[in-house]
Amino acid sequence: xxxxxxxxxxxxxxxxxxxxxxxxxxxxxxxxxxxxxxxxxxxxxxxxxxxxxxxxxxxxxxxxxxxxxxxxxxxxxxxxxxxxxxxxxxxxxxxxxxxxxxxxxxxxxxxxxxxxxxxxxxxxxxxxxxxxxxxxxxxxxxxxxxxxxxxxxxxxxxxxxxxxxxxxxxxxxxxxxxxxxxxxxxxxxxxxxxxxxxxxxxxxxxxxxxxxxxxxxxxx
Amino acid sequence: xxxxxxxxxxxxxxxxxxxxxxxxxxxxxxxxxxxxxxxxxxxxxxxxxxxxxxxxxxxxxxxxxxxxxxxxxxxxxxxxxxxxxxxxxxxxxxxxxxxxxxxxxxxxxxxxxxxxxxxxxxxxxxxxxxxxxxxxxxxxxxxxxxxxxxxxxxxxxxxxxxxxxxxxxxxxxxxxxxxxxxxxxxxxxxxxxxxxxxxxxxxxxxxxxxxxxxxxxxxxxxxxxxxxxxxxxxxxxxxxxxxxxxxxxxxxxxxxxxxxxxxxxxxxxxxxxxxxxxxxxxxxxxxxxxxxxxxxxxxxxxxxxxxxxxxxxxxxx
Numbered sequence: 001x002x003x004x005x006x007x008x009x010x011x012x013x014x015x016x017x018x019x020x021x022x023x024x025x026x027x028x029x030x031x032x033x034x035x036x037x038x039x040x041x042x043x044x045x046x047x048x049x050x051x052x053x054x055x056x057x058x059x060x061x062x063x064x065x066x067x068x069x070x071x072x073x074x075x076x077x078x079x080x081x082x083x084x085x086x087x088x089x090x091x092x093x094x095x096x097x098x099x100x101x102x103x104x105x106x107x108x109x110x111x112x113x114x115x116x117x118x119x120x121x122x123x124x125x126x127x128x129x130x131x132x133x134x135x136x137x138x139x140x141x142x143x144x145x146x147x148x149x150x151x152x153x154x155x156x157x158x159x160x161x162x163x164x165x166x167x168x169x170x171x172x173x174x175x176x177x178x179x180x181x182x183x184x185x186x187x188x189x190x191x192x193x194x195x196x197x198x199x200x201x202x203x204x205x206x207x208x209x210x211x212x213x214x215x216x217x218x219x220x
Numbered sequence: 221x222x223x224x225x226x227x228x229x230x231x232x233x234x235x236x237x238x239x240x241x242x243x244x245x246x247x248x249x250x251x252x253x254x255x256x257x258x259x260x261x262x263x264x265x266x267x268x269x270x271x272x273x274x275x276x277x278x279x280x281x282x283x284x285x286x287x288x289x290x291x292x293x294x295x296x297x298x299x300x301x302x303x304x305x306x307x308x309x310x311x312x313x314x315x316x317x318x319x320x321x322x323x324x325x326x327x328x329x330x331x332x333x334x335x336x337x338x339x340x341x342x343x344x345x346x347x348x349x350x351x352x353x354x355x356x357x358x359x360x361x362x363x364x365x366x367x368x369x370x371x372x373x374x375x376x377x378x379x380x381x382x383x384x385x386x387x388x389x390x391x392x393x394x395x396x397x398x399x400x401x402x403x404x405x406x407x408x409x410x411x412x413x414x415x416x417x418x419x420x421x422x423x424x425x426x427x428x429x430x431x432x433x434x435x436x437x438x439x440x441x442x443x444x445x446x447x448x449x450x451x452x453x454x455x456x457x458x459x460x461x462x463x464x465x466x467x468x469x470x471x472x473x474x475x476x477x478x479x480x481x482x483x484x485x486x487x488x489x490x491x492x493x494x495x496x497x498x499x500x501x502x503x504x505x506x507x508x509x510x511x512x513x514x515x516x517x518x519x520x521x522x523x524x525x526x527x528x529x530x531x532x533x534x535x536x537x
Contacts, residue, residue: 006522043465050465125489
């Protein structure tokens with residue numbers, strides 16, 4: 001069951017306490033985008049979806065569309081699996097040794113545990129393209145740093161609490177940096193500015209330092 | 221082909237941004253909408269010039285700016301009460317004030333003094349500024365590096381272009397004024413309509429009463445991202461929950477118990493408990509308040525505020 005609440009003049013918050021319904025929120029977002037005109041933005045998070053309309057939007061139409069979606073909830077589409085190349089080399093991983101020490105693991109164990117998991121895009125926000133990935137191995141759980149670093153470089157592979165992420169651009173940040181990815185998770189010059197969508201699955205593919213340095217050089 | 225003239229920033233003041241209605245449609249990938257902190261004054265500036273409602277204008281915070289116009293044009297400045305003077309041809313000029321259209325001659329320099337009341341003045345130009353849009357908008361967003369000049373606030377010697385109008389075109393546009401009943405008094409105590417929502421019911425009856433009964437002061441740490449309030453802090457704030465999308469005007473209560481009202485440059489998701497949202501017309505008025513001015517909340521319904529909002533939209537569209 002989805003609950004629908006109006007939060008301001010043009011936005012409706014759709015929420016659910018059922019795991020099946022929460023998992024289907026990204027599909028509901030797609031469904032609403034196709035079913036309704038006058039919707040400007042839909043933001044999906046773990047157990048809620050905010051649907052923002054314009055002054056022409058009829059709230060009732062959102063409510064009806066949500067009910068229609070519930071009826072066909074069983075016929076859900078599946079999401080893509082996305083591979084993100086990362087390099088865990090020391091030069092690119094300022095916090096990796098400290099993380100291993102805090103967790104009482106070896107550096108290699110941290111790397112293995114990190115790349116074994118299949119992650120899920122839980123939400124996108126904080127800054128353009130910042131993708132929160134759930135599914136971090138519980139053995140790697142650490143609180144955020146007590147003092148955030150003023151500049152985390154773009155591409156930094158990070159972990160904190162139960163999540164992992166890749167910083168899409170330079171920014172301040174309090175997560176632990178355990179590597180770097182050569183790919184951009186937000187590029188305003190591309191048609192698809194952000195390659196990931198909430199609900200997608202993500203795997204990290206390890207690159208050696210040499211592969212990282214030459215990544216994207218091969219002209220095929 | 222239309223010829224373009226340039227406006228040169230001789231002094232930018234503390235913060236001058238280009239704004240249009242904002243960057244709509246990209247919040248799902250973490251892009252904040254931005255746009256004018258006060259759409260009421262922004263819309264009036266464009267309306268006085270018969271511009272499209274989405275014409276780019278300048279948002280000048282605290283005043284203190286100086287602008288040079290290469291060619292004759294018509295402008296309007298609405299919002300904060302800022303003293304306006306022309307530095308060249310002073311003698312020829314009628315007194316110039318805000319909330320009306322202003323004829324500018326070629327080569328004139330406009331000085332915009334420090335704001336006496338209100339925070340943000342909007343300067344629109346007839347026909348709009350000529351700018352390339354990024355993600356469907358020309359609004360400056362310094363944090364996101366989106367908008368003109370890679371999103372940064374305008375600086376000395378920056379140039380913006382506008383269309384040259386013929387003498388005949390300019391002569392045929394009479395001066396327009398905003399009727400006085402539409403000009404807000406930014407010095408007044410402001411009451412914000414709170415639409416209960418999000419985690420409103422997670423707050424105790426006593427906590428809700430405390431919020432609705434007390435007067436808060438604006439903190440000097442307020443900005444376009446959020447307006448922070450000072451007052452008696454709430455005790456035992458409900459726990460932070462799973463992050464969720466933040467709607468415009470959301471009132472979040474962080475663990476220190478003092479509300480933050482999320483504004484146009486808000487981040488798109490967050491995890492602090494929220495009482496609901498304040499009405500957006502009240503948010504615009506709030507964004508014109510100086511630090512230390514006082515505000516209070518009253519409860520209202522989404523439907524009532526939606527009717528107010530629709531009337532506003534219909535008026536300007």
